[in-house]
Amino acid sequence: MPPNNEPAKPNLNERFRSAVITLNVANAAFDIWWFYKSAETRDFNFAQKFPDFFRFDEENNFRSLIVSLYSLYDKRRDANSIKSIIRDLPANINLDISNKIDHLSGKLQKIEHLRHNVIAHRNSSASYNAIYKKAKITPNDIKHVIDNTLEILSLIALEINEPEPIISTSIKEELRLLMSQIKGE
Secondary structure (H helix, E strand, C coil): CCCCCCCCCCCHHHHHHHHHHHHHHHHHHHHHHHHHHCHHHHHHCHHHCCHHHHHHHHHHHHHHHHHHHHHHCCCCCCCCCHHHHHHCCCHHHHHHHHHHHHHCHHHHHHHHHHHHHHHHCCCCCCCHHHHHHHHCCCHHHHHHHHHHHHHHHHHHHHHCCCCCCCCCCCHHHHHHHHHHHHHCC
16 A cells, blocks of 8 residues: 555556446446437337336436546546546557547537536536536437547557457347336237
């Protein structure tokens, strides 16, 4: 243990694996949230049998999605974020990945806006609708961040001898099966 009695900082590979887990959480939360919101599932009408569960599950998954994505790009120097990981990479690699992150900056600002005003520091001067409207973020924006984050983590994996990160895609099919069972099909 370091002299100040704080636990040692996890090594680069551990921090990378933690980021991959966080991205998987964000992706699963997106898939669940979008399952509830998308046109393909509006006919399910699952809220009739279990209205509170599905209302809160939708909201909880959206919040998990926003918090998880935000944490991957948290600007604090002490955060285990992608930026803290790339600071420990060689400068030429750091620059390539930083450029990819810069490409996401507009969408990341929208995610940060939601995280700060809806979830972490509930803004009392604006309604939820006003905050969402101001963010102007779409499901495609969010999916774009998830997909590009996977690309960024894949580049990092190559540099630190980690397996290429994989995002689980089974949640959508599992949800369809669950909804079919609830409907009695």
